[in-house]
Amino acid sequence: RKEVEQDPGPFNVPEGATVAFNCTYSNSASQSFFWYRQDCRKEPKLLMSVYSSGNEDGRFTAQLNRASQYISLLIRDSKLSDSATYLCVVNMGGNQFYFGTGTSLTVIP
């Protein structure tokens, strides 16, 4: 079983739609959680950290569910510019970071 599993998609959604991604992790002792965004041929950029209490940044909401060992990312009112690959990243302590394979999102006009 992979340490971090993520649905690769692709997700093709119309502008204005709400889309959600989930990511599961295997190690219950994992310490911190992140969502990154990666555009084609570019480096990953930190979107947000993820906490049990949930955190929101504009149209983006991230949530951590420790009991079920998954993190989620919700994007409301999708824009064309949201098209990218979204990576979930889990820190399992120290310098052990595990990346999901990424979920591809295309927002269609």
Place this chain on the structure above:
Amino acid sequence: GAVVSQHPSWVICKSGTSVKIECRSLDFQATTMFWYRQFPKQSLMLMATSNEGSKATYEQGVEKDKFLINHASLTLSTLTVTSAHPEDSSFYICSARDYRGRDNEQFFGPGTRLTVL
């Protein structure tokens, strides 16, 4: 967020030559940096973890004598691809951990696209 630079952004070289890639943390000190490789349409693959002042920790299957890592200062790590071959052509990305915040996130450099002819 923290700023990480990488140089060069792209390089084309002949087979058999060595290529050095620099990764710098511009506005913070990075005791830990990571080197990744990414092939087209694939996930990031961690190659090694670079710790300032000590030897890098390589992932299984990554040849340490081929991919030389030096992290001699708190703001600079270098990756040297020695005797590069066409199969080493890839997108190499570094990242640095920023310990100033709550979550000690990684921030990525813009990447170096290596093409070996």
